[in-house]
Amino acid sequence: MNTEQLLSKIRKFFRTNKRLPSYQEIATLCGFASKNAAFKLTQKLIDEGFLEKDQTGKLVPKRLFALLPNTGIVKAGFPSAATEELNDLVSIDEYLITKPESTFMLTVSGDSMIDEGICPGDIVLVERGRTAKNDEIVVACVDGEWTLKYYQKKGGKVWLKAANKNYRPIYPKETLEVAGVVTSVIRKYN
Amino acid sequence: MNTEQLLSKIRKFFRTNKRLPSYQEIATLCGFASKNAAFKLTQKLIDEGFLEKDQTGKLVPKRLFALLPNTGIVKAGFPSAATEELNDLVSIDEYLITKPESTFMLTVSGDSMIDEGICPGDIVLVERGRTAKNDEIVVACVDGEWTLKYYQKKGGKVWLKAANKNYRPIYPKETLEVAGVVTSVIRKYN
DNA sequence: TAGTATAGTGAACGAATGTTCACCAGTCAA
DNA sequence: TTGACTGGTGAACATTCGTTCACTATACTA
Incomplete structure (x- = not known):
């Protein structure tokens, strides 16, 4: 042995x-x-x-x-x-989750991130309380509605961009609150 | 308490x-x-x-x-x-793996499944020894080369289909060996 | 051939394990 | 006021735990 x-x-x-x-x-x-x-x-x-x-x-x-x-x-x-x-x-x-206490998972609805390979029904792991960098995927609340988009910031101005040509960039009228940054995507078949 | x-x-x-x-x-x-x-x-x-x-x-x-x-x-x-x-x-x-003894993971190369949301660098979990059904994603060896494609079977004839318009269906000249069926996809950012 | 690792046995230790039993103080309903 | 239920204490049990020590047999090496 x-x-x-x-x-x-x-x-x-x-x-x-x-x-x-x-x-x-x-x-x-x-x-x-x-x-x-x-x-x-x-x-x-x-x-x-x-x-x-x-x-x-x-x-x-x-x-x-x-x-x-x-x-x-x-x-x-x-x-x-x-x-x-x-x-x-x-x-x-262990591979996906480095901070279990601040990570949660979310089921994706909508196809706004489909060109990034994030499809409806996929599960995303979101890390809360991390400051988002440019082009990172974030879960955010814009004017009261939750979405999954690319984070964009230039010259103090913040907006969101979809990974789907059919969607336009989202410029917040009032509030934009980032709940967390997407750290990984999971899809399970059948 | x-x-x-x-x-x-x-x-x-x-x-x-x-x-x-x-x-x-x-x-x-x-x-x-x-x-x-x-x-x-x-x-x-x-x-x-x-x-x-x-x-x-x-x-x-x-x-x-x-x-x-x-x-x-x-x-x-x-x-x-x-x-x-x-x-x-x-x-x-536990959520993704039902049969740990027959599941392995593989890193994806190539963009042949990109319309399915499977991108290069993604990790796929593959269950070995399962008989593939139509349109399931399989890891297969066609004429000595390994690929990731949709499994297609009609009238005893088997071929593979990509999820990318730029790729043509693959009809095996000699051998087509299915190593396993993709049960889930994992992507980790940064 | 002698010497030394290597791999496993067997017994022993104190401490920690799961579990049970008797007990106690409070709370609530009759 | 009584009686039962709840939530906790404290002691005791046989068993198992991790660990240590002395020992043996086999295999390899010089």
């Missing part, structure tokens, strides 16, 4: 049990008769940086949450069953 | 510690002097279906993973700080 196999087993356990195993459980997982064997082997994984410990000694998941292998560009070859065992696993949650 | 407050505290703990607290920890979390108070209160949460238990008695996270409030349609109003405490929290991982 090497560390790579162990990591794979721990991940499997985590995936089904939604928590990390104890050393006893790791031992049974590996077929060890002794907890200590699991302890030592796991310590190696920690040394290699794949795992962490609590103050209480409990194992803490590092980057093995959702466990999807990220396998490069489509055209540059293809993932085989072998590459799956690689350690470049990534949690989508 | 009511169950709603407790749930909020447990979520906060889970978010920072990446695991669920023990009853002792719940007690300190709530300011209780006795583990049993935490035990009883948590039991209510379980009865209400917000939490689950292991065979070993350990708490298991149910739907409170990534903890993003899902707040309806953009135009239909707006999330305030209050609505965040709602229980409609969702993990993106």
